[in-house]
Amino acid sequence: MRITSAEFLKSALWETDWPRDHTPEVAFLGRSNVGKSSLINSLLGVRGLARASNTPGRTQLLNFFLINDQFRFVDLPGYGYAKAPKAIKAEWSQAAEEFLAKREQLVLSIHIVDSRHEPSKQDLQLHEWLVHHHKPHLIVATKSDKLSNNELRQNIKRVASVFRTEQVLIYSATKKRGRDELWGAIEKSLKS
Ligand code: GDP
Numbered sequence: 001m002r003i004t005s006a007e008f009l010k011s012a013l014w015e016t017d018w019p020r021d022h023t024p025e026v027a028f029l030g031r032s033n034v035g036k037s038s039l040i041n042s043l044l045g046v047r048g049l050a051r052a053s054n055t056p057g058r059t060q061l062l063n064f065f066l067i068n069d070q071f072r073f074v075d076l077p078g079y080g081y082a083k084a085p086k087a088i089k090a091e092w093s094q095a096a097e098e099f100l101a102k103r104e105q106l107v108l109s110i111h112i113v114d115s116r117h118e119p120s121k122q123d124l125q126l127h128e129w130l131v132h133h134h135k136p137h138l139i140v141a142t143k144s145d146k147l148s149n150n151e152l153r154q155n156i157k158r159v160a161s162v163f164r165t166e167q168v169l170i171y172s173a174t175k176k177r178g179r180d181e182l183w184g185a186i187e188k189s190l191k192s
Contacts, residue, residue, distance in 0.1 A: 001183045004068050006044045011061040013095045015102065019064055024105050024190055025072045029096070030112035031120060032078035035142040038173035039112060040065075040075060043182065050075050062099060071190055074099070074106075080122045100135060108136050108189035110182075115141035115155050115170065119162050127163050138185055139163055145172040 012018055030036045040050035049065065050073075063075040076096045100109065109130060113119050119127075130137040141159055144152055152170065160168050169185070171178035 001068075001187055003044055003046075006046055006049055006065060006067050008049060009064040009066050009072070011063050013061050015098065018062070018099070018103070019072070022105050023066070023070070023072050024107045025064075025074050025103065026186055026189065027074045027076055027100065027103075027106055027109045028112065029076045029109055029126060030078060031080035031114075031122060034078065034112050034114050035173055036075060036078060036112050039140070039142055039171060040073060042173040042176055042179060043186075044073075062095060076100075079126075080120055097129070100130070101133065106135070107192070108138060108186060110138050110140055110186075112140050112142055112171075113159060115144045115152060115159070116146055119159060124162065136189060138169060138182075139165065139167065140169045140171045140178070140182060142171040142173060144170045144177055145175045 009019060010017070028036050028040055037050040041047055044065075044067070050063065060077050062077065065073040065075070067073055076099065079093060079096070100106070111123070111126060111130065113123055127137075127139070129135075139159065141156060147155060156168050156170060160166060169178050169181055171182065
């Protein structure tokens with residue numbers, strides 16, 4: 001995919017504020033600090049479009065980006081930020097779930113996990129929700145550059161077994177590993 005333009009459109013929480021046209025969308029999900037902004041920025045080849053921040057939980061809203069004037073990336077709020085007040089946590093997950101459940105033009109959900117860690121309870125809940133609701137999704141294990149080949153192989157096996165899937169895409173935002181493969185999957189979803 002050749003990126004000719006990538007622009008931040010808006011942040012929103014509830015449906016009344018989501019963009020109203022039928023442009024296809026790809027959503028990015030994962031727990032806070034998993035490397036979601038870095039992954040989005042590395043896919044687009046830009047720095048700082050999706051805010052890479054070391055402060056977990058800063059991305060509290062759904063962020064919409066228009067790519068090549070043709071499709072949108074939607075950066076969903078990171079979950080599992082332990083320090084967030086309960087009410088805020090509930091609001092984030094409700095808005096994200098509402099988006100995933102209702103959004104008709106959503107062609108793919110990219111579920112990002114950290115290749116170093118065992119998926120969390122919330123990761124599993126999200127995965128089961130996506131499977132149960134027949135939502136097209138893809139698991140991407142990022143930060144792979146932080147592991148040796150051996151550790152990576154073992155961890156990916158574990159991720160695949162926890163999620164009961166064969167398909168885990170290995171990614172590194174730093175090394176751009178998996179970038180072409182991920183774009184391939186995105187393009188396929190946009191065409192179908
Ligand atoms: P977000 O909260 O999910 O958006 O996470 P960020 O993209 O802000 O990343 C969290 C931290 O992990 C930052 O310090 C990033 O530099 C780092 N990080 C993200 N992706 C990678 C990666 O692929 N490799 C390495 N080595 N570090 C990464």
